[in-house]
Amino acid sequence: MNQSFNARRAGLLALNIVLGLVILAPFFWMVSVSLKPAAEPFAIPARLWPQDPTLDNYINAFRPEFRTYFVNSVIVSLLTVVITVSLALFAAYAFTRSQFRLLTVAMTLVIVAQMFPASAIIIPIYKLMRSADLLNTYTSLVLAYVTVTLPVAIWMLRGFMANLPLTLEEAAAIDGAGPLRTFIEIIVPLCRPGIVATSVFVLIVTWQEFLFALSFTSTKDMRTLPVGMNDFIGQYGIRYGELMASSVLISLPVIVIFFLLQRQFVAGLTAGAVKG
Structure with missing residues (x-):
């Protein structure tokens, strides 16, 4: 044996x-x-x-334009993470605690929204951004990324919140705490592993996204890192060394963040996957 x-x-x-x-x-x-x-x-x-x-390829890749692309990616990614996770927390809490039929229908729509690929929704979103004169701005990218990541974020946090016992909220209500105070002071701290897991997921998706960033930006000063890598692909050749060096530089922040938060990430996914 x-x-x-x-x-x-x-x-x-x-x-x-x-x-x-x-x-x-x-x-x-x-x-x-x-x-x-x-x-x-x-x-x-x-x-x-x-x-x-x-290290010549890294020196050549880390030029002023690359630093601009890096700053743009950081701004867009952080804004997307904050907005998406904040909205997903409120939505997931409503879906797990309320019993209205309307919310059940809304949850079904959230699930359906996950089935559409980004290429299927980019044209209507582009038209909306153009009519609102938001193209080539951080706002257009953040709104597009929130649209893509919010359904999955709600689903992840909903699975996590479903495991939290109602007795905690009932005890808080007996002590005189209102719904908002109960949510902020009790529910959100208990959801920390789920919040970390969702934040890492949203960050990875946003950091590497190419299609929306290419379509919604038209000037170099608004490009993000995935789009900026096209600078190394010219009409008459590809600078492979600099392209790979920039790829390594782009990958490192996400790898470092993942390794620093991997325990919380795995704990959040595991807690949200099993309902006990």
């Missing part, structure tokens, strides 16, 4: 290692190309690791 258990454990460990290598292989290749001199990515035979690593 022990030998069978150990063999199964060893097999699962080997499978995890293989899957990890497969998943990390593109990122390793991206880092490798970013450290290679201009001509080395096309050398034959190809090398997994550069013979003479250099």
Whole structure:
């Protein structure tokens, strides 16, 4: 029995290692190309690791335009996270505590909204932004991202709040606390893991989004990082070293945030997935 258990454990460990290598292989290749001199990515035979690593690609990629794109991405992502999570908290609380039929219909519409891809809703949103004269502004990007991320955020937080016992709110009501005070002082602190998980999800989606950022911005000073990477793709060639260096620089903030908050992220997803 022990030998069978150990063999199964060893097999699962080997499978995890293989899957990890497969998943990390593109990122390793991206880092490798970013450290290679201009001509080395096309050398034959190809090398997994550069013979003479250099940081020139990072120096060239981190130009003033890149810093502008970075600031734009930070502003848009943070605003989207704050607005989406705030609205999702109130909506999820209403969906879990109220029994009105209208809210049930609204929750159904939220689920249906998750089924539409971004490419299916971009044209009507673009027309709305153009008629409101909001194109090429932070407002247009934030509103578009909130539209895409809010349904999923509501669904995530609703699953988490459904596990909170009603006795907490009943006790607060007996002590004289109103619904808003109960929500802010009791419900929101207890939802911290769910809030972290939802915030990380919204941040990742917003940080890497390309389609809306490309369609709603027309000047360089309003571009975000995913759109700004097109600067390295020219009519007569692609600067692979600088493109990969910028990709690494774009990926690092999200990777760092995820590793710092991974425990809360997993706890939030697990708590929202199991209703007990």
